[in-house]
Amino acid sequence: MAPLISIKSNGDKLEIVNQLLLPHTTEFLEINSVEDAHDAIKTMKIRGAPAIASLAALSVAQYLTRGLKASHTPDYLQSQEALKLHIDKILAYLFTSRPTAVNLGAATRRLTKLLDERVAVGKDTRTIAEDLIAESKAVADEDIGRNKEMAKWAGEWLLQRVKEQRLDASQGLNVLTVCNTGSLATSGYGTALGMITYLHETGNLQKAYYTQTAPYHQGSRLTALELQTLQIPSVMICDTMVGSLFQHHSIHAVVVGADRIAKNGDTANKIGTYNAAVLAAHHKVPFVVVAPISTVDLDVTDGSQIPIEQRPPIEACLVRGILYPNEGDTQQQVQVMITPSGLEGIYNPSFDVTPAELITAIATEKGVAVKADGASVFDLTPIV
Known part of the structure; x- marks a missing residue:
């Protein structure tokens, strides 16, 4: 397709x-x-x-x-x-x-x-x-060329890590991602989803899991569409189910994109990414960021300096979709409110920041960076 x-x-x-x-x-x-x-x-x-x-x-x-x-x-x-x-x-x-x-x-x-x-x-x-x-x-x-480069770097790094740790990957790797990072989020191929595509194309993927980060965010629905189009085996889960997924399924890595990476490796990404990183660290699941060099902001020392966009409160109260059950060929789209009207005090950030200490590797089109032994932050010089 x-x-x-x-x-x-x-x-x-x-x-x-x-x-x-x-x-x-x-x-x-x-x-x-x-x-x-x-x-x-x-x-x-x-x-x-x-x-x-x-x-x-x-x-x-x-x-x-x-x-x-x-x-x-x-x-x-x-x-x-x-x-x-x-x-x-x-x-x-x-x-x-x-x-x-x-x-x-x-x-x-x-x-x-x-x-x-x-x-x-x-x-x-x-x-x-x-x-x-x-x-x-x-x-x-x-954008397309560099996406393919970073996807390959990240995919090969993960395959090597799994091999070194002698993890069971006989049926292929299981990878969890957050938000949409495919062709719809880039000019083509994708970043984190590009890595998943690379693993699929090389016969090294068993299944892709992706989170539904919030009712109004399109990330999960767009990821579903992209994976379906590429015919990649996949499962959608609610973001509150990530911990349960790690408890009951063999997940080889979490792979995400980035909206901004600070000099020390702290990474801003779609809201819900930090949650997944904390759970991944507890379950000793590698957490990999895949993003172009242009996403690295060397003028920002750490994540505390990254501006976090606050979306309009109403967006957290709305969800869009088609009527269900939907009969016939007509797919009428509707937008509905899922909360009581007039709510006050709605907290609605679009992004969160995952600290470098929770990130295992960062891949760009120039290669993969890991932290030095005992370090809690990254030296990104070799990959920017």
Whole structure:
């Protein structure tokens, strides 16, 4: 079956799959402006740190492409100063859409750096715009290749660890993951889910388990759709059942993605990840983070400095799905409130931070980092 995709880009036409409607309805939304991209990211129509960065960059490429094609040259293309001021504002605006995912900041900084360099050497505005378009597209295009690299690094590391510890893997490995980290969260293949896919493709996976992190989060439903599409044997569990899973089933590893990794290895990921890490540590199950280099933020010393996005309280009270039982071919989607109206004091963070001491390994496209003997934090230098 064809892999799922989160973004379609062709010339100056840009579309995303509306992840709020998945897995029951596949609807592509046109992105016709930077404002559309900002809204799609903020309202979680698109999610996953790499996919967010790709959409933001591609919306800049679309904006500049249309400016270059315009019958009348836009004001911002009249001079280098006007172009820099205008694009800087756009990049700053896009950065505000989701504060935790560092990939978005990495993408906007990358474009800012290129803009500054081209202005400094005195290139004309149209050439600068063309260079920015190429760089924006590269942000998205590079994602698939590096995902496959990190997935292989992580998968081979786990296979070697299982072999060294002489664990029973005669039927293949059983791996638990949290949230969605596949093609719908990236530009393709995936990070943590990419590792699971790699194990499946190489005949080394028995079963993938994935958690339902909260009623309103789409992570579990998107993961279900991706694993079903890839025909990977899998089981969904509620996040409160992870401990029971470890007690009664042989789990070889927990593998997760990341929205930001601090210099010491502390990792921010979808809410519920920390819970799984604590339980994994108690049951001596390896806990592996798989993420691109762009997710590592060396300017952040530890997890206490990672900004945690607080979602609107109402989101914790709502769940979306199709009517059940559902008769016929029509799959009517509904959104319902699962709590009493007017609740106060709702705690609704979108992410939590797993401390480095609970993480066994961190894999990027450059390799796998583990802690030195006796250390509680990572040296990420070799893999960034």
